[in-house]
Structures are given as structure tokens and as C-alpha cells.
Amino acid sequence: MHLLYFAWLRAKIGTAEEELALPSQVHDVKSLLDWLKTRGPNYAEALKDLGTVRVAVNQDYVGPEHRVRDGDEIAIFPPVTGG
């Protein structure tokens, strides 16, 4: 899967994108976020309040139960502030 991070989530995690193999315990957005938090203190800090985290899979907003698959483009970012 291809992961993208934006705004302060990108700044806190310290990277804009990364290519990761889908671990066996990850099957939906919720389990993906739980797994990412174990990847280091930067991930744990960035993702500690999921109320301020939005996820898009293949460029559509999705909820925590949305299924993730290898090959998906998964973007994680704070609430948008454009306009």
C-alpha cells in the first residue's frame, strides 16, 4: 500500500509518503491506524487523537471500518482548511 501524509500529520511523522507491505493484522482503516502507532513515537504522537485524523482510500473519504488492500493509496491527514 502507498501511504501519504499531509499538513501537521506529515510534519509530525516526518515523511510525506511511504510504500509499505500490508501486515497480516491490518484489514481496515482502524487496524491500519493502530498498527501505524506501533511503528515509532513519531507515529504514536501524530495519531494519538483520532478525532483530528481523516483518512482517504483511493482519494475518497472513508470511515474506520473501510477495508484496506495492498495496492491502495491511503492518505492520512487532519481536517481540511481550504477555501
Add this chain to the structure above:
Amino acid sequence: MHLLYFAWLRAKIGTAEEELALPSQVHDVKSLLDWLKTRGPNYAEALKDLGTVRVAVNQDYVGPEHRVRDGDEIAIFPPVTGG
């Protein structure tokens, strides 16, 4: 009083403005319109349906009971259609 006519009221009456002395029987907008209708068939025709006639005295919209005085600027016109 100074009378002004606009749009199809002007076209039907046949003049854009006229200066008239205030007759003794005219004291408000309603009696002014009644009196004007007696001035000729063009006036009678133009003013026959008062539902489509608006009046402004000294450049403010007024109702039939509004008092008119000599020296007033009185405009008579159909509903506005600008914008």
C-alpha cells in the same frame, strides 16, 4: 405640485412630467389619482387598474392615504423591474 410619470404610465399618459396646481379636492394620494383620471381618456386608461400603479412622494414610496401638498414631487409609475 410636480408630477412625474415613468415606463408604460408615461407612454399612456403621453407626457413625462407636468407642473399642476393642487386642486382643492386633492388632499392625499388616493384623491390625487381620482382627480387625475378625470383629466382625459389617456389618464383614465393609464390609471384604470390601481393595482399596477405605484406612487412616490418626494422620492419615497407611499400608500393611498399619504398626504400630498403643493410643492411635492409626485411620481406615478408601474411596479419596478430593474436588477
Add this chain to the structure above:
Amino acid sequence: MIRVQREDFDVGAELEALTKGNPRIGGVASFIGLVRDMGGSDRVTALTLEHYPGMTEKKLAEIEAEANKRWPLDASLIIHRYGRLEPGDRIVLVATASPHREAALAACHFLIDWLKTDAPFWKSEETPEGKRWVEKRAEDDAATQRWTIKS
């Protein structure tokens, strides 16, 4: 600011001038009214706008003052043309600027609704069948009524 004029106006320049030098402004809402030709048997080849000089300026200024009383605007502009216009020509420009977009959008909507029912302009149309006076639309009165503050 209000202007009643025969000449066309430059929308880009007018909107730019409205916000110039005021970095508090976050949003500018505007509405441009154009002469339209619906085609078919209702073809309008030209429009003539007649107005009541003096009262027009007075009413537009009152409507603009009312918008500024109801919403926190940093700037506002109404330009209304008169005379003979052709399809595609601009008739009116309403623009409002505010720190907040909701105020600018609501005030712009209010201004165009009100000037439709309160500004003393009258349109006559030229069609292949001859000249005719445009009749008032009941929807315009209804649109203005929405803004009436219930007491």
C-alpha cells in the same frame, strides 16, 4: 458605494478596487446581472432601462446602508446601468466584502433581491414582435419578503 450610469463597467477592476489596501477582508461576494435572450419566439434583441434620476440614487443608497447595518461589511458596491442594452451586456453589479464569507454572501444576495423590488428602474424589451414592457415577477417580491425582519 453606489453608481447609476449609462456606461459599462470593468468587473475585475471594480472588485479589485473594493478590497484594495484592506487586508482584513477575507471574502468578496458578487452578482452580475446580464441582458438575456431566451431565444425562440421570446427572442429579445435589445432592452432599454429607464429610471427615476434622484430617487434611484436615494433608494440604492438606502438599500446599501441597510445591508451595512445588517452585516459586518468592510466594503460594498452597487453599479446599475440604464439606457439601451443588448443580450450579453452587463446591467448590474453588486459586490460585498467582509472578513467573513457568510456576511459577504448573505449581504450580496440581500442587495440584489432588494434592488429588484425597490430601485425605480423599468425595462422594456425589443422583440421581433415589437416593443413591450417587462412585467414584475411575483418571485421577486417573494425573494425580497424573505429578508423582512419579523417584528
Add this chain to the structure above:
Amino acid sequence: MIRVQREDFDVGAELEALTKGNPRIGGVASFIGLVRDMGGSDRVTALTLEHYPGMTEKKLAEIEAEANKRWPLDASLIIHRYGRLEPGDRIVLVATASPHREAALAACHFLIDWLKTDAPFWKSEETPEGKRWVEKRAEDDAATQRWTIKS
């Protein structure tokens, strides 16, 4: 039409192009969002807009399609900039054209409300106290909620 770009845009030319050659259009509503500097201790000296290339275009196109489904528009335009901008700079232009002013005004309002909450852009501000990320405003969510069709 939608455009996501670093460069500024010419409001007058964009609005003119929107209606060119279509005499059915009676009204053009538009909204311009500007970088604002509220002054005082909250002074913003610059703003940087980051976005999600690909998804931004997709979302803007979806929002524009939704507006065209809800209102009878003859033309619509969304231009949103990204990159570093200074107070007074234009950020966004939304414009809608319709035979009827109510459709143009409502659709314009809808588009700016929706892109505030749905388009993947993020603002960071430079202030004398340093750089900070702009937080989402609860009012923006509320504004978008108004347009939700109750089922």
C-alpha cells in the same frame, strides 16, 4: 470547470469567459476568498496552502457536479490556488452562471461552503510568533451541513 494552480487568476477575464457566447445567462454569482491579516497579535504575514494532488481535482469536480445536479447552471468555475500567499492575495474563485439569479446565488454559496469542508487543502500561517497550522472552524462544518438533503 475546475483548476488547481499556483498562479494568480484574473477575475474579470474568468467571469467574462464564463458567459461568453451564451445569451441565455441572466446572472453570474461569484465568491473570491482572500488571504486576510487580522492585525494585532494575530498578525498573519503569509499563508501556505498544501493540497493533495489528484484527490483535490477529484473532489472539486465532484462538488461542481453536485451543484450542477442541484441547480440549473449554464456554467460554473472553481479555481483554487496552492503555495505561499500573502495578505490580500486571492486564494479561491467560485463562480456560477444561470438564466436565473436564485440558482446562481445558491449554487455559488453551496460550492464555497462545500469546498471549505471537502477539498483536501491545508493552510499554515506565518505570524511574528512563528508558523502554525490553521485549525478547522466548527462554523464551516455547520455551513456545509445546511446543504445536506434530509432523507
